[in-house]
């Protein structure tokens with residue numbers, strides 16, 4: 001079985017559509033640059049029919065990063081697919097990602113359509129999408145709560161219609177690892193090597209990452225995820241967590257991604273600086289406390305040998321050396337290095353503003369937290385943008 005796992009990033013689509021996370025086009029471009037640097041395989045940049053901003057974001061990302069594999073979301077309708085195709089016009093590796101709900105509860109209450117109608121809509125949309133681009137992904141929304149027989153039937157039908165990736169989302173975060181592994185295994189067996197099976201898990205029960213991992217065991221080879229795990233409600237599978245599980249526990253999960261992990265912390269920090277919140281302090285991999293040791297016994301062990309209490313080298317995910325305290329005695333060089341670690345690329349003018357504020361502020365402090373430095377950097381960017 002193929003060992004390569006495709007990382008499909010939906011920070012700019014599913015993530016962006018959740019409360020407190022909206023991004024304008026320049027912000028999406030800044031985040032997209034970081035995602036390209038991080039090495040995500042597919043970058044879902046928006047849902048073009050949903051708004052003019054989403055359309056422009058997909059268009060702008062396609063122009064700015066012509067070699068990135070850019071995806072645009074579309075419902076299974078003619079207008080949606082055409083709008084996505086137009087937005088992707090400048091992309092050299094465009095993907096149309098078309099979706100329709102397949103669970104009985106969604107068919108009955110939301111779509112008011114029969115299974116036959118939904119299957120027909122799905123195949124027509126995939127065929128239309130294939131008339132514009134070679135790379136088409138189909139998603140069976142609420143797949144985890146869909147009758148497995150019907151899910152298998154529609155999966156085979158969309159592949160016959162031209163889909164190359166079939167995504168089975170746990171849209172409402174209801175599934176459990178064992179149950180999801182069985183369902184994904186069934187679809188993988190049904191499709192064989194005719195399509196890549198993808199998963200898209202939500203974290204309503206805190207199982208998005210565990211379910212994604214279970215799906216990989218069953219043969220799924222694309223994971224849809226977001227930086228800091230942002231997304232609808234409780235969020236999506238966290239990109240940094242799934243990637244670092246595969247890297248740290250390669251003995252148990254022998255699959256590879258193309259992610260340059262040393263950019264994970266910078267991507268997390270940049271996203272936090274763009275949207276209205278950052279990860280919780282105890283968030284795995286990228287939280288402020290993820291590599292902090294406070295208890296005496298832990299500190300003692302850590303100082304004698306780092307691996308007594310650390311399973312991941314912070315440098316491998318781009319977390320700056322904690323020992324370097326930035327305060328009033330720090331120079332511009334150290335400040336610049338820290339800002340780069342935090343995901344900022346400031347102009348000389350902006351750096352001067354931050355430097356001046358830090359030296360003033362640090363007079364009364366023992367050292368500045370990364371968040372405080374990031375906040376000053378954001379303010380300097382806004383200040384220069386306003387002038």
Ligand code: MN
Nearest residue numbers: 014171200232
């Ligand atoms: Mn979703």
